[in-house]
Amino acid sequence: MIKNGKKLQSFERELTRKGKPNFRANLELIEAMYTEAVALGIFPLKDALSGIDVDIRIAKAVNRVRKSP
Numbered sequence: 001m002i003k004n005g006k007k008l009q010s011f012e013r014e015l016t017r018k019g020k021p022n023f024r025a026n027l028e029l030i031e032a033m034y035t036e037a038v039a040l041g042i043f044p045l046k047d048a049l050s051g052i053d054v055d056i057r058i059a060k061a062v063n064r065v066r067k068s069p
Helices: 005-018 023-040 052-064
Strands: none
Touching: none
């Protein structure tokens, strides 16, 4: 359980600032996730537009939320 959220945010910002993106490692991660999705039967999609109506409703709701007060 997180007890000090501000401290955690500060740590994450610092870690992000120090870390340099590793293209090869990121590409390997994406390929591994795709391979797992294929193994689980998620990809290839049987119907690419299946559930698009739900995605559109969620996008509309999210886009209505104001960014700042």
